[in-house]
Amino acid sequence: LWACVGIVAVIVATSIGQVLLNRWNEPFYDALARRDMQGFLHQLLVFAAIAGGLVVLNVGQTWLDQTIRLKLREALTVDLIGEWMRPARAFRLANAGAIGVNPDQRLQQDAGHLSDLSTGLGIGLLQSFILLVSFVGVLWSLSSGFVFHVGGYSLAIPGYMVWAAILYAGTASWLSWLVGRPLIRFNSDRYTREAELRSSVVRVNENVDAIALAHGEADARRRLELDLGTVLGAMRRIYSAQINLSWVTDSYGWITVVAPILVASPVYFAGDISFGGLMMAVGAFNQVHSSLRWFINNIGGIADWRATLMRVADFRIALAETDVLHHTERRIEFGENPDGRLTFDKLEIASRDGCTKLAEPHVEIRAGERVMITGDPRAGKTLFFRAIAGLWPWGSGRIGMPAGEVPTFVPRKPYFPLGTLREVLDHADAAVSDSEISAVLAEVGLGRLSSSLDRSARWERELSDDEQRLLAFARLVLRQPKWVIID
Structure with missing residues (x-):
């Protein structure tokens, strides 16, 4: 919270400094026009004082920016890990379809990327808004009383430079959105393909012994190259969209070099402002236009942010929905036996391949007994094991656990923490x-x-x-x- 308050305070202070710097333009350029050496040197000292303060504020803003990124990533990742590591959720998510594939990317890459984008875009938007509020008044006052004279007619447009900046930036923003909209879909697809490639590389790395013994390097290479091809195809679509977007952003970028002077020149040639006033108006126009074209400058980042946000949000929603996965289907009843027995009554376990059930309708196991449950290969013994553990609740019948006891489950492949x-x-x-x-x-x-x-x-x-x-x-x-x- 303190970092957010601090960043707002620093941005407001920076905006005040930039307003002072814009006002400095008028006496500085007027001194140049008059060839006033003393006034010129004095304005250099004023510039040094303003610039020194802005440097300190910029460094402070950078520090606060990095702090917010770290705090946001910590909060987001801890939340996702907490939801993912709730009892049996990770297992159910892994069996929930495509959303359960590559959770590592959602937790590590997507969460970190979303934190960086959210912080950068959020601070940039706030800074642009405050600069817009700070400079729109300056620009309005500079062009408030100007009257256009065309063919014997007089036309007064109060604050016409403000309206020109809004029209100019609005047109550019609309075109950028129109051209850059496909980037949202392309970025989402790219992250999915990247995750598949990384998963394939990890799978190969975990089975290097078996691959070497089977001389399967050629097949592994072919599969990796296929996954790489899908990544490159997704990136080509992104690059193509970015090139189309560059036609808009770069065109407006070059026009912006002369647009402020063209807009302010009628006031200057009419003699209503000095050369220093012209430069002040140009500076104010640039600040207003820069604030208004925030969307243009960040259309690619916004598309990336939205795609990443959708991936993280879908993952978060899927985690919550695993608790009610197939909730309309029959479920096994779980209970406790006060006498400390483990019992199975009319137990049937539903699966994709049919139904697995014990040969005996009622099974009772007491503490200290050793019992083996046997069956043909693929009869569903592992599914039965998961059902006892509560990981697979679909089916019918009842499992009664010994009251007050927490059994230890040993899967085929034991888990050892790092x-x-x-x-x-x-x-x-x-x-x-x-x-x-x-x-x-x-x-x-x-x-x-x-x-x-x-x-x-x-x-x-x-x-x-x-x-x-x-x-x-x-x-x-x-x-x-x-x-x-x-x-």
């Missing part, structure tokens, strides 16, 4: 000694890791699949849960 081996194995509620950890590692056949307890690594990459499962069993032994469910 960190030291000690952090992977330690229980958050009970510290475990090094000797206990070493003994358990030796018991499961991973005694060689006892010397690596304080080494940080990506253990899912350093260990083979069998070693990862052994490490997961070591973690179970150390944590000693009352209920363990293993896929």
